[in-house]
Amino acid sequence: MSKVVQRYIALWDFEGCGEQELSFKTGDRFQAVDSSKEWWIVERITAIGSRTGEKGYVPANYLGEEGSVQEQPWFFGDLSRTEAVNLLMKKGNTTGSFLIRVSDKQGFVYALSVRMSDAVKHFKIMRSDQGEYHLFHTHLFPDLTKLIDHYKTKPVMKGLMLSEPCVKDEPVAADFSPLPLDEWERPREEFTLVKKLGSGNFAQVHEGYWQGGLKMRVAIKTIKQDDTNREIFRKETAFLKTLRHRNLLALYAVCSIGDPYYIVTELLSKGDLLKFLRGEEGQKLSVDSLLDVAGQVVDGMHYLETKHCIHRDLAARNVLIGRNNICKVADFGLARIINDDCYVSNSREVPYKWTAPEALEFGRFTIKSDVWSFGVLLHEIMSRGMNPYPAIPNSELLQYLKVGHRMSAPRKCSEKVYNIMLECWSEDPQKRPTFNELKFTMDNLSNYECSEVPSKPTTAPKPPPKPRGLFAKLQTINK
Template identity: 35%
Template sequence: MAVLMLNHTATFLQENSVSGDKGSIIYFMTDFGCDDLCHDELLSAQSDLLETIYETNTHIRLFYSGTNTISEYHPKSKNDVESACKPYDNPTLQILGIIVGILCFLAIIMGIIMRCYYKCTNGRHIFVDLFKLTPCYKKKKREGIIGSMALQNRNAISAENYYYEMQLGGRPSEWEIDPNNLLVVETKPLGSGAFAKVYEGIFKGEIPLSKIVGHHLGIKMEEDGTYRVAVKKLPPYANSEAINDFRHEIAFMKQLGYHAHILSLLGCVTESTEPMILTEICPHGDVLSFVRSRKDNLIEEDSNYYFENGLKIKDLISIAWQTADGMTYLSTKNIVHRDIAARNVLLTESMVAKIADFGLCRLVDQALYTSKGGRLPIKWMALESLKYYEYTLQSDVWSFGVFLFELFSLGETPYATVQPTDMPDYLESGKRLPKPEKCPEKIYQMMTECWKVESDTRPKIEEIREDLSKLLTSATEAYGYLDIEAQRQTSFVDEGEICGIPADIFEQRQEKSKIFQAILEQSHKRLKKAQYVLEQNQVELKTV
């Protein structure tokens, strides 16, 4: 092999006249290295060839296939053999290798970052955020181009959501708040659902809903100018389905505006990797937890005794009426809630009931809405919804009947012994929920009316609201939200009402309460006096 290589070298140098200034480079791929060649006696015997290699400034480079290394033979004199052999180091290749290595390392790091980002956001904002890094972003932002384009890109995973944003909620910027003005107090959780969690929050600034509806909402401002709010947000591990449902809920809440018995959207954060919903805060929580915690504190209607955690039937009727009033408002907007349940009705500090959780809501432009799949509240669903996946305003009436059962049973689970898969057959057989122990007969009759098989034979929600108002009137001279006619004409809370009770009647109740308190204090004084007399008599008896 060495002989063949030397012969090729000699032939090349004879056929090509190469000047010593420019020189030449001859490459060989061999199975031996340069050291082997330099120590070979054949090379030492080729004195004429060595002289020619030297004079022509020839470089013989050997690519050794065994180790993928390159060595070079370049004599410094006519008789130089061994010292001319050395490893070949190409600075250009070394620099190129370093650059390629750095680029590969950066690509790996970038891939890891993008992967983590994608997992955290489910791929929602990658392209939008990268676009924000380009020089033209700020210019386009000033020209008003970015807003709509960013929204489309951000909701590319669901074009339907973008439609709802524009069709139902107006311009997103009207509802957007600056996240820097919001403090989420994660040490004060208010509740959690299948996906989202709700925390107490502190918001500083003007509430977007106030500007949009042009009406004072009656939300209490703290002394430092901030508002206590509820903040609903998704956990970092939320999947794409949960994200779509969350954005759908935001879109629906935007179109609702404000109503006394609907949990209002105060503002939202959507132009962020962490979307959030701001709503009114409801310290008493959901109705289901509220009645369960007071299950043993039910007070008889004819009792004049009352205590802080006590609960009367008329209180339950008031909650039922307020919920029916909120549903009536939804029906005027052709909105099917699809998840009317005690867990989705919240109570404010002043005991105002508000329908919440609009994740399953649908706007229907016809009498019937059909949908399959998704997470569904099986035991609250109407028979036609279970069998044919059909939803109407009347299927919400069925759910309201189940809500009444939860309310007047003080939190019992509906159909506790029935498997979800058996619900259609169970209902088709004519079986229904039993009458709760403390439930008035007229209320249970209302429930059974809601559970009729044919949806058009069920009462309308506005009819149910009227019936409940009559029941509430007969239960007390001044029930919660007495002014029904005023509620028909406006969706705003009457500033002349306190806890839903007309202010003049509320003041009368306060006066009565003061009288009862005075009587109670007098009774305590008389009891103490009697105890003192008894103790004195006992002392005298001992003395005798």
Template identity: 35%
Template sequence: MVDNKSSVVTLTWQPPDNNGGRNDIAYWIDCPLCPPDTEFSPRQHDIPGLEVNVSRLESHTTYEFLVYAVNGVSEQSMATGVKQEHIVINATTFSSVPSAVREVSIDEESSSKTTLGLMWKVPMFPNGVITTYQIRYRTTVETVADSKYHYQNHQAHSEVQRTQVTGLQQGTDYVFSIAATTKAGVGEYSTPFVARTEGGPKNAPYGPAIIAGAVAAVFVIMVLVAVVIFLLICWRRRKANQLYLKIASCPNNGKKEMPPTANGMIYSNGPNGEAVILPHIGKARTYIDPFTYEDPVQAVREFATEIDASCIRILDVIGGGEFGDVCSGLMLMPDKSTRKVAVKTLKTGASDKDRADFLSEASIMGQFDDPNVIELLGVVTRTRPAMIVTEYMENRSLDTFLKENDGKFSVPQLISMMRGIASGMRYLSEMNFVHRDLAARNILVSSTLVCKVADFGLSRRKHEGAYETKGGKIPIRWTAPEAIAFKKFTSASDVWSYGIVMWEIMSYGERPYWNWPNQDVIRAVEKGYRLPPPMDCPEALHQLMLDCWQKDRNHRPTFSTIVSTLDRLTRNPHALRPLAKAGVNQMNNSFTDLTQLHSVTEWLDSIKMGRYKDTFSQAGYVRLEDIARLSQGDLPRLGVNLVGHQKKIMKSIHSIRSHLEQAEETLV
């Protein structure tokens, strides 16, 4: 299989019909035309499975892959000259962004002392509709990071494109690179092209005057740096002497005092005043609000790494965010390898406020470093569109993942997910950071079921021990009562939200408070209503949820306590055996009114099992009376194989039986 939006090839095959009587079969791949730096995942030789991903291939190229099956005696058979059997797979790669533009040259007719005219041919492989061209340029003495950018709209139906770059210095050499842009992103940059404002292209190396000027500039910079270092040393010595005199002038009862050292502090003890140097104790790291910066770009530069847009390749759009699309992509790493990443893009035409909020989210993420908090890899701010690049989480958001895998996990696996989220939130709370929007939709899940806290768009600055909203919408179903009433958020309000996340996990992504209107949720919670335990929820877990939902925020557990509690439950599986039961005052009004249901299709939709409508209909189950006779053993032949789904359906069938029996008694 070839991804038609990238140059990644996925090879799959079936095991040999005859394994030679051995079970130690492995596979290896041969690719005669692949580049030397081609990557095979999991590897090229001794592959234990039946699939391999091949990346870092050239775009729009046909490759021949030879797949061999080997075992412990394959080397001996090859030594005897026996030809090794194999299969041949041919694959042609694609690309997600345009290839490089071609034949860049100077347009002398439109050039002047401060203007350079450029012309080029469109890419050989546009891979979409080209909208604009991005011209990156700098002087020959500047680095790529100092580049400026010029944008030119695509001239339709023209093989040769032209533009003018104005505002240049006279008699100066400039380096130009051009890239085409489509909806998929910025394409490959062309080979750097050098042109001089006084005339045509100039490919000769730097002139003597430029070299001499560069050497002189370096010398001046070195002198200035030496002077600054010298002045800094003098200033620090002066401060140390002042501190020493200040300490020496204080009464000391005849004991000899010593000034603090640079890397520690002095502690004197004993009759002779012996000095002991104690190690320096650094202050715990604290979250710094990017909104305190006048310029959001300054905060980004302090907390995030700038990535060149040419290192990012967009593969596919996987979702939408507040500011633009969320895409999957590949990132070129410093060691020339590629890593799959997630890319948030800033939508075209975004306002200054949207851009500031977008950059501030990156500044927030850049301050965190924890296994259960999403990792920021870098940002793209110097080209359009602006991007936030994070690690890629294969299973995406937790709420969707749970709905797609309803009933598939054991309680210990669900607790492991809860524990990861609690650990990430413990780290954030220790950083004095309040999330304000903790929910299953804002938790991302990796291929190994590691849960990581993400989406910091609702976070705001700290004020008198709390976080104050700025007029934005509040996620009512996940928000603590005091935060709704007084618009203030603390780590304790995050604990309340965490309790809701626990409930979402145990109910496999069910909507908290079901279809209640927000005002009904607020009134019910204020009167003391709390969500009932989900089906088959251990009593200990529901009790922890109730602890998180204490009305007095001072009575709620901390995230450190929650982590310890979950660890204790994991070590003591017997504590998970008693299942919670919904009391009379905890019964929810999500119970289906069976009098309003007239068919099996409506019934399945009401319990969110609509995926089985076709199989029930094909088996002849149309009326509620038909399914009342079903037993759990009948469900597998109707396509219901998940244990969680079977329990949910049978629980509802029992309710239908009771309803029908009561109806018969009423008629009698």
């Protein structure tokens, strides 16, 4: 029996640059020669399937599997709720504009997002034991196309029918590199620093260009060369090379020859999450969008948890945000892979107000100390960038926490979300949730129009004792 050859169709025009890249038009067809990386080597084929002999690199995110759901204009693949809302609310979309996206939530594989006049509704697309798709048990469909066709003629909810697919943004080919993942070291001459974005104790971060096989905008962290920084550079790059996740910052290249060292990563257009939350756009985010941001951070940290990695510096300033509010955990200078249950460090160079009490007092860092930090980060998100414990100096914080005091809930923060923070701030690390459990909790905070996934039963933690004396004054100031 002859092997079926999978073919792909171009979903957008693409203009290649350089001899290795292949230009193409929407509707062109290809056969993959090497599809193991994010830039594929393909061979162009004709409409009747004949080979042309013309080969080259193409960005894989410009192609869809011929004859599959990927070919449909309403299918958007991996997309968060916030990304879906931002796309559907853009100019060019109207009431009834819609898209289907892949969901990583427990209990359903796809979600349907539909624009109303001033909001977006989300529907779970369930699948029966026989493989049929449905929004409601009363109407079952053999495939997604039939489901879409039905709700173009029948309302998906009162007064709302599907009209036209959401206007699709052309993907950004510059997000990907055809370089093999093991060829990290690049010549310094390939990089151009353009403007400084920020600085820390050991490094500066610049926006720049990588002018190797592609001319692409990148972020370049420069680390001055000395014995201490050489170790920081070695540990951070070794750590980044092991990571590959949608919500973690991607490493592109390094330059360890010459001074300073370069760590080259993807560039996220909106900068760090803390500045974003305090800015005009962040101040206008809905609660649902804020929870989506928090959920993306949990997804990235859950991946680290599965890799037995601890971050040790999880905070809004170390999360980056890009187009359509995609969030990525960054700054892995303090991160460690742990072979045992914990990592012990006597260093006092820690983010004090984000660090768990057992790490402050005994230097014991675990996945659960990262969970504590996430609780503080969640407070930053829901307060839109408020400083934690603003009236309490570092020297008094540990005692404040040891007697049971915690930050009060941010203004307009629901009890459910505040209870998540309190669970993350449990005095006993073993009583804090794992990131896997947090992922379940955050997934089920989202309100879908059709909910068939049972809520996970939780017990609200006991509220902390009321503060007295000096701490009462400090907390009054805090409020």
